[in-house]
Amino acid sequence: xxxxxxxxxxxxxxxxxxxxxGAFSNITxxxxxxxxxxxxxxxxxxxxxxxGPNGSIVSVEDSGAIALSLDTLGADGVNSRAITVFENVFxxxxxxxxxxxxxxxxxxxNTDAVIFEGMEExxxxxxxxxxIVSFYIDSTGLAKDDHILEKIIINADANxxxxxxxxxxxxxxxxxIGEQYFTPENDAYIYGPVxxxxxxxxxxxxxxxxxxxxxxxxxxxxxTKELTxxxxxxxxxxxxxxxxxxxxxxxxxxxxxxxxxxxxxxxEFAVTTTEGRSFVFSETEPEVGQWYHIVATYDSEEGKMKxxxxxxxxxxxxxxxxxxxxDDDIYIGKHGWDSNEWTPNYTRHFNxxxxxxxxxxxxxxAEEIQALYSNYSxxxxx
Numbered sequence: 001x002x003x004x005x006x007x008x009x010x011x012x013x014x015x016x017x018x019x020x021x022g023a024f025s026n027i028t029x030x031x032x033x034x035x036x037x038x039x040x041x042x043x044x045x046x047x048x049x050x051x052g053p054n055g056s057i058v059s060v061e062d063s064g065a066i067a068l069s070l071d072t073l074g075a076d077g078v079n080s081r082a083i084t085v086f087e088n089v090f091x092x093x094x095x096x097x098x099x100x101x102x103x104x105x106x107x108x109x110n111t112d113a114v115i116f117e118g119m120e121e122x123x124x125x126x127x128x129x130x131x132i133v134s135f136y137i138d139s140t141g142l143a144k145d146d147h148i149l150e151k152i153i154i155n156a157d158a159n160x161x162x163x164x165x166x167x168x169x170x171x172x173x174x175x176x177i178g179e180q181y182f183t184p185e186n187d188a189y190i191y192g193p194v195x196x197x198x199x200x201x202x203x204x205x206x207x208x209x210x211x212x213x214x215x216x217x218x219x220x221x222x223x224t225k226e227l228t229x230x231x232x233x234x235x236x237x238x239x240x241x242x243x244x245x246x247x248x249x250x251x252x253x254x255x256x257x258x259x260x261x262x263x264x265x266x267x268e269f270a271v272t273t274t275e276g277r278s279f280v281f282s283e284t285e286p287e288v289g290q291w292y293h294i295v296a297t298y299d300s301e302e303g304k305m306k307x308x309x310x311x312x313x314x315x316x317x318x319x320x321x322x323x324x325x326x327d328d329d330i331y332i333g334k335h336g337w338d339s340n341e342w343t344p345n346y347t348r349h350f351n352x353x354x355x356x357x358x359x360x361x362x363x364x365x366a367e368e369i370q371a372l373y374s375n376y377s378x379x380x381x382x
Contacts, residue, residue, distance in 0.1 A: 045092055045093065045094065045095065045100075045102070045154065045156050046091075046092070046093040046095050047090055047091070047092055047093075047154075048090060048091050048093070049089075049090050049091075050088045050089055050090055050091055050132055050133075052088045053088075054086055054087055054088050054089045055088065055089065055090065057086070057089065058089060058090050082139050082140065083136055083137070083138045083139075083140065084136060084137045084139070085134075085136040086134060086135055086136065086137075087134040088132050088133075088134055088367060089133055089134060089135065090133050091130050091131065091132050091133065092123075092125070092130065092131045092133060092154065093125075093129070093130040093131075093374065094125035094129055094130075094156070100124070100125055100156040100157060101122045101123070101124055101155075101156070101157045102119070102122060102123050102124075102125055102131065102154065102155065102156050102157075103119070103122040103123075103154075103155045103157070104116050104119050104120075104153070104154055104155075105153040105154075105155060107153070108148055109148065110142060110148045111148075112138075113137055113138050113139060113142060113148050114135060114136075114137050114138075114148060115135060115136055115138065116133060116134075116135045117134045117135060117136070119131070119133070125156075129371070129374065129375040130370075130371055130374035130375070131371070132367050132370070132371060171360075172230075172358035172359055172360045173220045173221060173223070173359055173360060173361050174215070174220075174221055174330065174357070174358065174359035175357065175358050175359075176202075176204075176332070176355075176356070176357035176358070188213055188214065188215045188216075189213065189214040189215075190204075190213050191210070191211060191212050191213070191214070192206070192207065192210055192211035192212070193205055193206045193207070193211040193212070193213065193333060196353070199291075199376055199379035199380055200232065200355040200356060200376070202355065203353045203354070203355040204332070204333070204353065204354050204355070205236070205352070205353050206333040206349065206350050206351060206352060206353070206354065207349075207351065208236075208237065208242055208243065208246075208349045208350065208351025208352075209349060209351075210349070211333055211334075211349070212331055212332065212333040212334040212349070213331065213332040213333055214329050214330070214331055215329060215330040215331075215332070216329050217251075217326075217327050217328060217329050217330070220361070221251065221330060221359065222255075222323075222325040222326075223323060223360075223361035223362075224300075224322040224323045224325065225299075225300045225301065225322065225323075226297075226298065226299050226300065226301075226360075226361060226362045226363040227256060227271065227297065227298045227323060227359070227360070227361065227363065228295065228296070228297045228298075228358075228359070228360035228362065228363055228364045229248075229249050229256065229258040229269065229294075229295070229296045229297075229358075229359055230293075230294070230295045230356065230357065230358040230359075230360070230364075230372065231248050231249060231258060231293075231294050231354055231355070231356060231357045231358075232291055232292070232293050232294075232353075232354070232355040232356045232376065232380070233248055233286075233291070233292055233294060233350070233352060233353065233354050233355075234289065234290060234291045234292070234352050234353040235264075235286055235287070235288045235289065235290070235351065235352040236288070236289075236351050236352040236353065237288060237351045237352070238288050239260065239263075239264035239265070239286050239287070239288065240263050240264060240265070242264060242349075242350075242351045243347065243348050243349050243351075244260070244261075244262045244263050244264060244348070245259055245260055245261065245262060245264075245268075245335070245348045246259060246260045246264050246348055246349065246350040246351070247259040247260075247331065247332075247333065247334050247335050247348045247349075247350060248260075248294065248332070248333070248350060248354060248357075249330065249331075249332060249357060249359070250330070250331040250332075250334070250335055250336050251326065251328055251329075251330050251331075251336070252326050252328035252336050252337075253270070253272070253277070253337075254272050254277075254324055254326050254328070255271075255272055255323065255324055255325070255326045255328060256269075256270065256271045256272070256298075256323065257269070257270040257271075258294060258296055259335075259348065260286070261281055264286065265285055266281040266282045266283075266284070266285060266286075267281065267282040267284065267286065267292070267294050267307065267309060268280070268281050268282075269281075269296030269298075269305060269307050271298050271305060271319065271323060272323070272324045273300070273319065273320065273321030273322055273323050273324060274321035274322050274324065275319070275320050275321035276321075278305060278317060278319050279317075280296070280305045280306070280307045280315050280316065280317040281307065281315055282294075282307050282309050282314045282315060283309075283314040283315060284309040284310075284314060291353075291376075291380035292309055292310060293308075293309065293310050293311065293372070293373045293376070293377070294307075294308070294309060295307075295308040295364065295369045295372070295373075296308070297363040297364060297369075298319065298323065298363060299363035300319075300320060300321060300322060300323070302363070303318055303319060303320045304316050304317070304318065304319065305317045305318075305319045306363075308366075308369050308373075310373055310377065311369060311370040311372075311373030311374065311377070313366060330359075332354060332357060333349065333350045333354060334347055334348055334349045334350065335347055335348040356376075
C-alpha cells in the first residue's frame, strides 16, 4: 500500500475576520494531517505540486511523500472566522489503465470546514488523466485552537470499470472523440482519410491530396460569445513541403478556423466577429512525426483570443465583438472552399493525422486545457 503524507496547518489563529485569500495571522502548527492513498499497491495515483503560485506550498520529500506548508506564503496558519481559499495546489493523476472514481474521505473534528472543490462527490479519472486539486477552509463559527482535520484518505476505486480511454468531461458541442465520431443527430461525410488508432481510440489519417471530412452545419455549431477549438495533430511529411495554411478545423474564412500559417510554419487560429477578422499564432513550429495538442479560445467578454500548444498558453490577442454566424459546413483536413482560377490555393489539405477534434461554445480555462492535454501527453511522447 502506497502512503502519501501531507502536512497541513490545522489550528486556527486569533480572531481576525478575512473575506478573501492572502491574509494570515501568526500561528504555530502543532498537528499533522495524514493523507493516505489506499488500495494503491501499484502506484495507481500520482500526486504532484501544481505548476503555479499555490504549488509552492507543496514540497516533495525524500520518501516520495508530499507536504503542504504555508511558510512559503509567509504565513503560519489560517485565520478564524474566515474563508481561506487555496486554488490549484496539487494534482492527482491516474497512472493506471482503467477509469477510476477518486474520492476524498476526511477524518477529524470539523471536517465540514474543509471543502475540496469538485471532489466532494468524487471525480472520474480516465487512464492517464489528471485532476487539479483546490480546496478552501471555512473557519466561520470555529474558535481558536479548534481541531479541523486529522487525516484525509484518497480512494481510487476501479471496481467494475473496463479498460477505457479518457472521456472528455467538458461537453463539447461538436466532437470527434473516441468512438463517438460525430453527434448522433448529424451525419458526416468522410472522403478518403483512413481510420487508425494509438494512442487514441480513433485517428483520421489524411493524405494531403484529396482526403477530408464534411460535417453539415447545425445551429449549435454557431456560438457567438465564446468558442474553443481543440485537436491533436501529427504531420506525416515535412510541414513546409505541404500546402500552405493546411486546415485542421474550418467553418469558412467568415467564421472560425484552426489551421496553419503560410508554409505551415506555425499553428494559427482565426475568428471573424462583428469587428472584423483576426489571427493569433503559436510560438511552436510543427515538426514531422510529432503529436501536438492544439487549443484555441475566444471570449468576447474578456476580449481575448488565445492559442495553446501542449497545454501551454503561447500567444494572445485582443479581440472584441460577437462571432459572425454563417451557414457554412465544418470541414476537417481542408479548407471549405475549392480551388479555382480566382482562389488557386484554397484547398489547403492537411497531410497527417488528426484526432480528438472538439468544438465548445465556451472558452475553456487554462486549467481545463492543461487537464485535457495531460490525458494523453505521456502516451504521445517518444
